[in-house]
Each structure stands twice: as structure tokens, then as C-alpha cells.
Amino acid sequence: MRRRFVIEAVMVASYGHLLVPSRPVDYVLPYSSVLELYEMRDSGEPVMDNPEDDRHVKNKISELIEFFEEPLNRKKIEKALQVPWRESAPLLLSDTIQFTVVNAVDNAQYGEMFDPIETELILTGMKLNIPLLSDQFEYEDRLIEAGVPVQVYDIEDFEFAVEEGISADDLRV
Template sequence: MPRRFIIEAVMLAIYGEITAPAAPVEYIVPYPTIMELYEFQNSPEPLMSDPDDDLYVKSKINELIAYLEEPLNRKKLERALSIPWSKSPSILLGNSVSLTIVNALDNEQYGEFLDPIETVMVLSSLKDTTPILTDQPELISRIIEAEIPVQIFSIQDFHYAMEAGILDSEQT
């Protein structure tokens, strides 16, 4: 059974190493983070401080958008959008990586601590009892401060999170 993580779609573009793990992994991606890809794609604001890195990441965002817009993947994605909190069938992203898109909705439950994207990440994690994988230390701090009962890993600890013995949704 693959390890499962809740992740923002943009992380798949920024951190290529998480798309080539040593063991199978399923990324559960809240749909609002897919929509955020289009905002990043069209934004004149840089995502990365280095211009070469920024061009590279934006090209990866374009590739991910194009992949998700392929007819079979688009059809899978659209199936998830018919009902709140429904999930798409798996979309393969390489030999050992699959994506499941969840039609997550922000209910503003954590509005004073988290922005809408962070809220759908946390709510997805709570609904699936699946850890969050993020590159945002501030988010980790706010989740701890708010005592939100989710498991969260820094993207720098990805290999650690993949190791046996880390609780996943089957064990929590």
C-alpha cells in the first residue's frame, strides 16, 4: 500500500524529487490547489527568488497543468467536482506516484489561523486522517499553535515521512 500525503499541487512542480520516490506514494491534492496552479501560471510575480529557478518552476507548472488537462485526466478530475468532498479516480504521475484530487471546500473553520488553501489542506487531512506535506514552516507553526490534530511533515523530511513506522491513514 502506498504512503499517502495531502499536498498542494504547486509542490509537485517545485519539488521534483517527491515525484520520484523510492516507494509508492499517493498524493491527495485538494482541488483549490489545482486552481491555484492557473493563478501561478498567469501571475507576473516570481515564485522563486532566482530567475532561472522561477522559469524552471513555471515550466513545470505548465507541464502539470497540461497533464491534468489531457482528456482522460480531465475526465477523472471532473468526476470529483460533482459532489463536495468526493475524490477523483487515481491519476498516475509516474511509476510509483498517483494523484487523487479531492473536491475540498473551505468552511472557514480555521479562518483566524489559516488562509483558505491552508484550511482545505487541514480539512482534507482531518477527513482522510492523512499527513500533510508542506514547505511552509509558518503553516506548521500555526497548526501546532492552534492545536489542530493533524500530522504534518516538512517537505525536507519527505524521506523520513516515507519510512516505515510513520503513521499513515491505515494506522491512525
């Protein structure tokens, strides 16, 4: 069975181990995080502190953009963008990785504590009842402090999340 996670598109480009999961994975991306890839690619700002790592990640960002711009993938994404909260048909990267792009809509429900992309990640996880993957401790702490009803895994726990995870029943202890 394919495990699903809500994630920012840039994290897939930044963390190579996300591209070699031990089991099939579906990365669910709010469309705004796909758009963020273009901003990062075109910006003069570094994505990573180390110049060599920055070049590598920007190259991966460009590859991911090319993947999303392939005619079939672009058509699937455009169809999803016609209706709020519609999910694209699966965009197959490999036998073990697929992406689903969601036309997420920030309703400002969590606007006080979270930026628009963070809010869309939260709402996507809640709406689809799937966990988030994050690499930002502060974000994870704010999720807990705000009592946001969504499961979150730190990127360091990715293999655990893919292999075992924590079920909703486990959380009701």
C-alpha cells in the same frame, strides 16, 4: 503499499525530489490548489527568487497543468467536482506517483488562523486521516499552536515520511 500525503500542487512542481520517491506515493490535492497552478503560471509574479529556478518551476507548473488537462484526467477531476469531498479516481503520473484530486470545501472552521487553501489542506488531512506535507515553517507552527489534529511533515523530511513515517500509535505516547 502506497503512502498518501495531502499537499499543494505547486509544491510537486517546485520540489523535484517529490517526483522520484523511494516508494509509491499518492499526492492528494484539494482542487483549489490545482486552480492555483493556473494563477501562478499566468501571473507575472515570480514563484522563486532565482530567475533560472523560477523559469524551471513555471515550466514544471505548465507540465503539471497539461497533465491535469489530459482528457481522461480532466474527466476524472470533473466527476469528483460534482459532490463535496469526493475524491477523483487515481490520476497516474508514473508507476510510483499518482494524484487524487479532492473537491474540498472550506467550512471556515480554521478561517481565523489559516487562509482558504491552508484550511482545505487541513480539512482534507483530517477527513481522510492522512498527513500533510509542507514547506512553510510558519504554517507548521500555526498548526501546532492551534492544536489542529492532523499530522504534518516538513518537506525536508519527505524520505522519512515515505519510508517510515510516524503512526497514530506513536503519537499517543
